[in-house]
Amino acid sequence: MNNLASLLERLRLIFHEGTGLLTDPAMLRTFECDGLAHHRVIPAVVVLPTTAEQVEQTISICHDLGVPFVARGNGTGLSAGALPVAEGVVISLSRFRRIIEIDAPNMRAVVEPGVINLDLTKASVGDDLYYAPDPSSQQVCSIGGNVAENSGGAHCLKYGFTTHHITGLEVVTPDGELISLGAGKCVDAPGYDLLGAFIGSEGTLGVATKITTKLLKRPELVKTLIAAFDSTTSAGAAVSAIIASGILPAAVEMMDALAIEAAENAVHCGYPEGANTVLIVELDGPEGEVLAGMERVEAFCRECGAGELRIAADDEERALIWKGRKSAFAAIGTLSPDFIVQDGVIPRTSLPQVLAEIAELSRTSGIRVANVFHAGDGNLHPLVLFDERIAGDLETANAVSGAIIDLCIKYGGSITGEHGVGADKVSYMGKMFTEADLDTMQMVRCAFDVDNLSNPGKIFPTPRLCGEVPGRHHGVHPLVLSGEAELF
Amino acid sequence: MPSPIATIDGATPRATATPSSVDELRTTLQEASHSGKQLLLAGHHTKMDWGRPPESVDVAIELGALPCEIEHWADDLVVRATASVTLEELQRELSTRGQRLCVDTLIPSSTLGGLVATAPSGPLRYGYGAIRDLLIGVGAVRVDGTLTRSGGRVVKNVAGYDLAKLYTGSYGTLAAVTEVFLRLHALPEESQYLTVAVPIDNLGPVVAALTHSTVAPSAIELHGPLGERTLTLSVLIEGLAKGVPIRQAGLERALGLSFATSTSAPDWWSSLPGSTTLKVTHEVASLPQLVQGLYEIADRHQIHTELKDSIGIGVCHLGIDALATLTLESAGQVLGEIRMLATALGGSAIILRAPVALRTAMDPFGSIPALDLMRRVKAQFDPQQLLARGRFVGGI
Known part of the structure; x- marks a missing residue:
């Protein structure tokens, strides 16, 4: 009996075929990717456990048979972190939800x-x-x-x-x-x-x-301000002034002209007309603190050249402001047939230089980049726009997207602030960390997962053989040689 | 830095190494591990009476002589500091730019390396998180001399495993931390300590009102000797000058209490009680049962007990110096009763610091879930078990 046959035989003792256990190729295909759809692999099997015992049994079987497994939530990840392994099991946890x-x-x-x-x-x-x-x-x-x-x-x-x-x-x-x-x-x-x-x-x-x-x-009071600026630089100066004053906003978000246009097209969020950049600042907490803080935030924005500025009068107005921001990724679809959502981090104070360099990348490549950031903590989400039908456009967009991540590293930031490394950014890990750093992280991996079965191929460019002498790799990695792993 | 360690829990290190650079530290570790020497990492020796006594020490490695460097990116609210810098030195430097690390100075002269290694829990944790939450990057030297980093200088960063958390509270058993990157906060415009006496029979409604208040205090501490049925509650409110009085009034309304106010902390605020100190964790709302249970234990055994609880965090420190003067059998009984109480309230009880006899006779850490996995982590980082062997949980 081959491995897959014995895997299925044992999984059928735990799950009902067709509901808890999927082997039909058409069904398996729906699990081939997460929110980052250009990485696709069809898994051998999908299981949908509803108890810890079923997860435990599934993983025990995988462990016995040496079969890799990939846990998946609702498949919304943006780094191909839930990318299946072709000969492996996807453990979909979407029904395990009490x-x-x-x-x-x-x-x-x-x-x-x-x-x-x-x-x-x-x-x-x-x-x-x-x-x-x-x-x-x-x-x-x-x-x-x-x-x-x-x-x-x-x-x-x-x-x-x-x-x-x-x-x-x-x-x-x-x-x-x-x-x-x-x-x-x-x-x-x-x-x-x-x-x-x-x-x-x-x-x-x-x-x-x-x-x-x-x-x-829940905080006693929430106040949300939206302000229009004529450039990301002046909006960035307002953010610096707010943070330097000691006010810690609940959120500070920035969107540039292209991102505003997309959000308006998609959800009609009523952002200030003609704004080059909008800044959203939310304060929450005790009423006395929020009201006093918001007076200052407003003053800083005005000092830094804000044009139209308004504070949401009620929950409905606040929800609309946030709708524009939270729909920004999807809204880009109204501007471009295809786009890459990037996620990188820079020290917040480097924002003007980094944005200037991104603008230059966009100008020289002819690829449009819309910018949405968590401006308070320097987390950038550039949206790199392209059209797959145009020959070479995808490659150029990929190059721009990659260059933005290189910028994040150059300015002392990170290759990911919240989307994760997944399968998508493994090749950047070696630029941010030394081999020794990655090797040390993989010591933890080895303590948990000697056989490298749990979501293999993610985070680390080269798997570490557990038990080998740290930091010494010569020639082709044994896992690569045996076909168990691939070099990215 | 202090003079080198003469003895550790009664044992004398055969040698002392005092590396003056990270490169020297790497060479020291490499050579020592090559020859299989038992090692102990030390900073300013302020917590030598924490943890289990190490099994034996061939070489004490004094990290206090490493260069002190502080790189403050004030506009980013981030600092890089070498592990030999003390918390006081760091705070002095940060305050010149109106900032601070929101970590309490519980033990004077602690180095940042020592703080990370032992992760003490203080009042400010309620408002700003523990040291694990503020540590965004770390540089460390492994026992084989390899220099390694994780995290970085930006607060938001999910690239790779968060080894800073693993090193935090590891008692120097995994690697020698050499530099830290920390998230900072601005110094508040105004601070007020609000203090009132609370009968222990009235703790339930007070805890519920405090933890569910919208006033957002920075810290809530309960303190006092357990012999009396009244304890001192002190709440720290920090923020904009305009907001603080309004918040104080809001809290008084919510609690139906009237506070005495002061801009300086009570003298017990930034310290750990006693010289024999237990750390008891508990579910936040179970504080009244914990206090009542501890009161009964203290009464039954006639031992003076000083309590200091971070309300809303669920960390209670007990100063029980009498534990060191009781017979080991009685001390064991007291500890056992406290452990049983803590376990019933969802938490645990460890001996944080105590004379060596006590830490030798009874396991300071008690039973540990996931111990096998912890041993596997240790075996990966330090396969020969050279770093502080025996000092940590389960004899790690």
Whole structure:
């Protein structure tokens, strides 16, 4: 019996074919990519567990047979982090999605990994609480996926990333053992902070089956300002003035003319007409603090040359401002048939130089670039526009997109602020980190996953053979030689 | 820097190395690991009575002599500092630009390397996070002498594994941290400490009102000796001058209490109680049960206990110096009762610091879930188990 046949035979003991276990090629195809659709691989099998026991059994079987597996939430990732392995299993967690508990007195929730991010906040509203990390895809993305990617969102400037909001995980390790990481509803479990290492490891250290999150009290007051500027430079100066004054906004977002045009086309968000750049600044917290802070934010914007400036009068107006921003990626489709969403980070103060260099890249290549940023923390999301039907356009767009990431590295930033490395950016890891850095990270991988079965091919350009002497690779890597891995 | 370590938990290191550069440190580690020497990394020796006694030490490596460097990118609210810089030196430098690292100076003269290695939990954690949350990048030398980095100088960054978290609180058993990149905050325009006495029978509603208030305090601390049935509650409100009085009034309304105010912290604020100190974690809302349970244990064993709880975080420090004077059997019984209480409230209890006899006779860390996996991590980073062998959880 070959490996696939024995895999299927054992999986059929756990899952019903057609509902919990998919082998039909047409069904498998729907799992061939995540939100980054130009990376595609059809997996051998898809399973849809609804219990931790099923995840544990699936991974144990994979471990026994040496079959790679890829965990997938709702497939909204933008780095091909959930890209399947052709001979492997995709563990789709989208049906494993109960909110187990909202523990208002302890300000915690316990959820299964497939729970949609926004659903947790909706479930907490009655207790006047919310779940803080809010990636733009929060209406569809899963909390399990957020854990894998250490997702951020517009409000992470003040409230931090997923890693700051998870206190405990139940995890199935790549050898099929169900364990607890972290401290449940408490903090500071004695021992190594494996919880911290696991969050953001992009599914390479195992699969989370239960997640304990913090919940925060809803702020007393939220105020959102939108201001028009004649350039990204003057808007950037306003951001610097706000931050330097000691005000920590909940969010600071910037969009340039092309991004504004796209958002207006798509969702009619009513941004200031003719603006070259818009700045969105949101303050939240105690009323006295927010009102006093907003007076200053307004003054800084005016000093830096803001034209039209308004503060959302109610929740509806605020929602419209955010709708324009959060729909920006999809809205680009109204301007261009194809586009690449880039995700890089620079020190915030380098913004003027980096934007000038991006404009130059755009000018010399003839490729349009729309810019959307989390301006408070220097996280850029340039949208590189192209038309696949035009010969050479994709290649040029890829080159521009890559050059933008090179700029992020040159200015001391990062190749990804929130989308993750996935399969998409493995080739950039060697530019940001030394071989020794990557080797050290993979020591953690080796502690969890000796056989390199959990989401292989992600994050690291070259897999490390666990047990080899660190830092010494000669000739062709043995995994490459054996055909088990590919050099990117 | 202080004079080299003479003894560690009663054992005398056979040699001391005092590298004056990262390159020298790399060579030292490389040579020592090549010859299989047992090593102990030390900074300013402020937490030598933390953790289990190391099994043996051939070479104490003094990291306090490494160069002190601070690179402050004030407009980015980020700093790079070498591990030998003390928290006080760093704060002095940052304050010249109106900024700070939101970490409490619980133990004077601690180096940043020592802070990362032991990750003490202080009051400001409520408003700004723990050191693990503010550490955005780290440079470290592995036991084989390899220099390695993770993270970087930007706050938002998900490239690669977050090794900074792994090193934080690892008691120097994985690598020698040589530099840190930290997220900073602006100094607040105004700070007010609001203090009031709270009867322990009234803690439940006070904790609920505080943790669910919209006033957004920076810290909420409860302190006092357990012998009395009243403890001191102190809340730190920081922010814009205009907002602070309004927030104070809001908190008084929510709690139905009237506070005494001061712009300076109570004298117990930035310290750990006692010289034998336990760290007990618990679910936030279970504080009343914890306090009641501890009160009963202290009463039953007639031991003086000083309590300091970070409300809203669920970290409680207990100063129980009497533990060191009891018979080991009685001390073990007290610790066992506290551990049972903490476990029932979802948390754990560890001996944070104590005289060597106590840390030898009983495991400071107790039972550890996922210990096998931790051993595997240790085996990857330090296959010969040379760094502080025996000092950490489960004898790692």
